[in-house]
Amino acid sequence: MKIVENQSLLSYNTFGLDVRAKWFTRVKDVEVLVSFLKKNKRPLFILGGGSNMLLTKDIEALVLKNEIKGIKIIRDFKHCVHVEIGGGEVWHSFVLWAIRKKLGGVENLSLIPGTVGAAPIQNIGAYGVELKDIFIKLEGIELASGRRRIFYKKDCLFAYRDSIFKKTLKGKIFISKVVLRLDKKPRVNTSYGAIQSVLDYKKIKAPGIKDISKAVIEIRSSKLPDPAELGNAGSFFKNPEISQTAFRKLQREFPNIVFYDLPNGKVKIPAAWLIEQCGWKGKRIGHTGSHARQALVIVNYGGATGEEIKAHAYHVIDSVKEKFNIKLRPEVNII
Ligand SMILES: Cc1cc2nc3c(=O)[nH]c(=O)nc-3n(C[C@H](O)[C@H](O)[C@H](O)COP(=O)(O)OP(=O)(O)OC[C@H]3O[C@@H](n4cnc5c(N)ncnc54)[C@H](O)[C@@H]3O)c2cc1C
Secondary structure: OOOEEEEEOHHHOOOOOOOEEEEEEEEOOHHHHHHHHHHOOOOEEEEOOOOOEEOOOOEEEEEEEEOOOOEEEEEEOOOEEEEEEEOOOEHHHHHHHHHHOOOEOOHHHOOOOOEOOOOOOOOOEEOOEEHHHOEEEEEEEEOOOOOEEEEEHHHHOOEOOEOHHHOOOOOOEEEEEEEEEEEOOOOOOOOOHHHHHHHHHOOOOOOOHHHHHHHHHHHHHHHOOOOOOOEEEEEOEOOOEEOHHHHHHHHHHOOOOOOEEOOOOOEEOOHHHHHHHOOOOOOEEOOEEEOOOOOOEEEEOOOOOHHHHHHHHHHHHHHHHHHHOOOOOEOOEEO
């Protein structure tokens, strides 16, 4: 592996922050990585597409940029296939591959930035579908030893924007490949309101996976800022889940509160609504601010530092806590 010193990460994170990596290398081959790790003494940091991280300082480690490629069907059943995908594949390119092959399951997850290897980290989700719904297994390489490990669904402890890789195994496992199940006769999921509205508007009565993907791309492009134009990492905060008791108390004070009952008995409150009520939507402070179309997204208007963006995020957290007594938790990895 060719190691470069003092590499700028400006073009490797979607917030567009100009921090530096002490060392930087591209990982294209698992075998090479495994033998490298057996002798390695440097601290390590894993980078995918940099679309879910806020870099507040230089990385005093060797950055391993995942560029392991390859998509292949490894098992072919009557109704579905198992597909093995290199962790360095771009997630949306894989979605387009599945749609070309007429294989369903990932169309609702169209246009999510980043790599396939990072998708299990926060169990990516959008428009009524989460990665865990189609997940079979992954191969992870222990950074400390170079040992290969297989993680099945139950091992990953998937939850809402969460997994074991964000908890006890955070920063310890390099995800080299992921195996997902795709359906040969897909049943489309239009449960998310906006998808059905787009289909109705286009008079599509019997949508296929391509129609769903196009609808999702249309909705996302109209709602979310494009990181190529305005630095951001998508939703900065998770939607909080609170108990029924806490919710009833809140509803008495804020009768218009938006909420969703969850199967686990808790109540989910959209973080965007809470942030909007505190007056942050469209508010710019210096080089950063909360986006005008989507209050959940914090943007870099150009020239912001990671610390400045972090300070903005914590102002938002503090004001939501003060008004609603709810502590917002960042979805983005603050580094
Ligand atoms: C405009 C926009 C919209 C978004 N919309 C959504 C959405 O709808 N739903 C959603 O869930 N997310 C969304 N995201 C967040 C982001 O796209 C996902 O979290 C994505 O999976 C991150 O992939 P990445 O390769 O960029 O990860 P990175 O940002 O590079 O890394 C994220 C974390 O995972 C670790 N990591 C990365 N790759 C690996 C690996 N191979 N092995 C082990 N650890 C690894 C990193 O060290 C870091 O801690 C959005 C982001 C943006 C910018």
